[in-house]
Amino acid sequence: xxxxxxxxxxxxxxxxxxxxxxxxxxxxxxxxxxxxxxxxxxxxxxxxxxxxxxxxxxxxxxxxxxxxxxxxxxxxxxxxxxxxxxxxxxxxxxxxxxxxxxxxxxxxxxxxxxxxxxxxxxxxxxxxxxxxxxxxxxxxxxxxxxxxxxxxxxxxxxxxxxxxxxxxxxxxxxxxxxxxxxxxxxxxxxxxxxxxxxxxxxxxxxxxxxxxxxxxxxxxxxxxxxxxxxxxxxxxxxxxxxxxxxxxxxxxxxxxxxxxxxxxxxxxxxxxxxxxxxxxxxxxxxxxxxxxxxxxxxxxxxxxxxxxxxxxxxxxxxxxxxxxxxxxxxxxxxxxxxxxxxxxxxxxxxxxxxxxxx
Ligand code: AMP
Numbered sequence: 001x002x003x004x005x006x007x008x009x010x011x012x013x014x015x016x017x018x019x020x021x022x023x024x025x026x027x028x029x030x031x032x033x034x035x036x037x038x039x040x041x042x043x044x045x046x047x048x049x050x051x052x053x054x055x056x057x058x059x060x061x062x063x064x065x066x067x068x069x070x071x072x073x074x075x076x077x078x079x080x081x082x083x084x085x086x087x088x089x090x091x092x093x094x095x096x097x098x099x100x101x102x103x104x105x106x107x108x109x110x111x112x113x114x115x116x117x118x119x120x121x122x123x124x125x126x127x128x129x130x131x132x133x134x135x136x137x138x139x140x141x142x143x144x145x146x147x148x149x150x151x152x153x154x155x156x157x158x159x160x161x162x163x164x165x166x167x168x169x170x171x172x173x174x175x176x177x178x179x180x181x182x183x184x185x186x187x188x189x190x191x192x193x194x195x196x197x198x199x200x201x202x203x204x205x206x207x208x209x210x211x212x213x214x215x216x217x218x219x220x221x222x223x224x225x226x227x228x229x230x231x232x233x234x235x236x237x238x239x240x241x242x243x244x245x246x247x248x249x250x251x252x253x254x255x256x257x258x259x260x261x262x263x264x265x266x267x268x269x270x271x272x273x274x275x276x277x278x279x280x281x282x283x284x285x286x287x288x289x290x291x292x293x294x295x296x297x298x299x300x301x302x303x304x305x306x307x308x309x310x311x312x313x314x315x316x317x318x319x320x321x322x323x324x325x326x327x328x329x330x331x332x333x334x335x336x337x338x339x340x341x342x343x344x345x346x347x348x349x350x351x352x353x354x355x356x357x358x
Pocket of ligand 1: 175181204207
């Protein structure tokens, strides 16, 4: 069976790595020549909306999935007429637009930070009047890893903030004083089977995910699962879905969702009975889902910008190194490390050792 993937980055690479033991083959559509999934798949090198390449992809595969949410709607439409495309187009349309996703959360009774739509300087002024400052202005689309965002503090020039995000449709959000940032990875198969991974606690550096720790038996797990279930069922979702939350006391405020395998779930390769990558494939193929239960105490550290000494990283006990085959560049995710330990204390020690090397 052949799976098509729109996008040929590290997520596609790790999907392929998880899929080969299941007897699957992969074709990726990806414009970059040196795509890191290319060594593991047939590589169609073309733009995501190239109709000829999309036709070829549909001819060569049994179903299609994707590794990023800003897939052109026209590509999903063309492919969807030929073969199954998962997760569904409605999930893409929701997740690629911050206003749509926050509106969906609100409709489903899922708490969010207070927010308002912004489409010009006058509506920004109105949003500031109603939400107050400090607040954070975010582009509705194409924002990730803290890009397309501007914090506005009392006394700041609103016109400058509006220009800084490119004067494009946006939302203004109240700045949340959160206790922690957490995320849940949830899965739903074609026939509606569900699985939920334990929450991960996420720490960012300069807007980029740095560390995720799998939280075993966290008191917020039932609420996160309930929220994820509402989204999965409303969207008739198929595949892995990630939802990121701000935790404030007992509350979880949904910040954003990603209709794909997610960086905060990479720990699951070694730290769960079945990885998020394998379960995404099982879900879209309507195979029984694997257990999402944690194995030991696991955490993931991203390798960003430069590759530390590989010898030193692998000398750390219980270190599992995943390199994506990408050239180092500032701010670029080039790999990750996972640690799995028998206790939370040992995990803490290992993370401290590893962080010294990064
Ligand atoms: P995002 O692109 O929405 O995931 O935002 C990137 C990071 O900025 C988040 O992981 C938070 O650390 C921070 N952030 C985003 N929105 C807010 C908010 N409303 N309040 C406080 N921090 C935020």
